[in-house]
Amino acid sequence: MKEEKSLGLFYALMVLAMIGWGASWVHVKYLAEHLSIHEIIFYRYGLTTVSMFPVLWAMKLSLRIDPRTFFSAFLAAGIMIVYTWLFIAGTHLGTAGLGGAFVTTLIPILTFTAMALLQRRRLSSRQVFALSLGALGVMTILNVWSFQAEEIFRLENLYFLLAAASWALLTIVSSRTSRTHPLVFSFWLYALVTLLEGLFLTRFETDLGAQPPLVDLNLILLALFSTTFATSIYFIGGQKLGADRISSFTFLVPFSAIGLSAIFLGESINAGMIVGTVMAVAAIKMLNRG
Numbered sequence: 001m002k003e004e005k006s007l008g009l010f011y012a013l014m015v016l017a018m019i020g021w022g023a024s025w026v027h028v029k030y031l032a033e034h035l036s037i038h039e040i041i042f043y044r045y046g047l048t049t050v051s052m053f054p055v056l057w058a059m060k061l062s063l064r065i066d067p068r069t070f071f072s073a074f075l076a077a078g079i080m081i082v083y084t085w086l087f088i089a090g091t092h093l094g095t096a097g098l099g100g101a102f103v104t105t106l107i108p109i110l111t112f113t114a115m116a117l118l119q120r121r122r123l124s125s126r127q128v129f130a131l132s133l134g135a136l137g138v139m140t141i142l143n144v145w146s147f148q149a150e151e152i153f154r155l156e157n158l159y160f161l162l163a164a165a166s167w168a169l170l171t172i173v174s175s176r177t178s179r180t181h182p183l184v185f186s187f188w189l190y191a192l193v194t195l196l197e198g199l200f201l202t203r204f205e206t207d208l209g210a211q212p213p214l215v216d217l218n219l220i221l222l223a224l225f226s227t228t229f230a231t232s233i234y235f236i237g238g239q240k241l242g243a244d245r246i247s248s249f250t251f252l253v254p255f256s257a258i259g260l261s262a263i264f265l266g267e268s269i270n271a272g273m274i275v276g277t278v279m280a281v282a283a284i285k286m287l288n289r290g
Helices: 002-031 037-058 067-093 096-118 125-141 155-174 182-201 213-241 243-265 271-289
Strands: none
Touching (some): 002 213, 067 096, 067 182, 096 155, 096 243, 243 271
């Protein structure tokens, strides 16, 4: 009975974590109205880096990494900056709901395709069908069936596409550090992003003290809830439940992004976005079974 209650509590935490990931689109949509993109990146990952210390201490994880892993983390940090810039810029121009649905469903499809090409794997008929279904789902999210070029080829859609591609590249780079605990690698990734941003990219032109309290609140929630909490719970879940079971929770992310965007930002939800997301999620589930 105790084990069932413990498992039920952990499932609830996993759902909260996925809501946290979906909420990140809402947070950056608001923050982009008050801070520059590089300021958001610096404050987000700076706060995340600091908040990771108690997590690593509680899990008794050492921060030591070998030079090869450090180089991978440094390379991944550069890609992370590019991804986050594209993700925020696209969300600022477009809607958080569209970005959350488009990017979070496109990333695993692109990652699977890239890995199959790199490893020269022959795809099964089921995998080809799943990729085709995912592509149709993504195109439905973008409403390509309207055949109106001004709707399809918007700048924010290009940003979202490039963001998904850069995260797929980040996944491939990070996958080569299997000897290092994911949370330790994540800590160095966040720390290096903060360092690169602070030294070379962020100008710090905005006075945080002069901003509305909601700016500070969104920064804190973005760093602590959407990043530290959500990422930590996800990786702990991978150890507790196994990769197959834990991956199914990620299907909640696009729906939480769409729902939260409608609730807090008043964004409209169209049928194409819902249908396309369902199609893409079904495709990802089929690919994960392989």
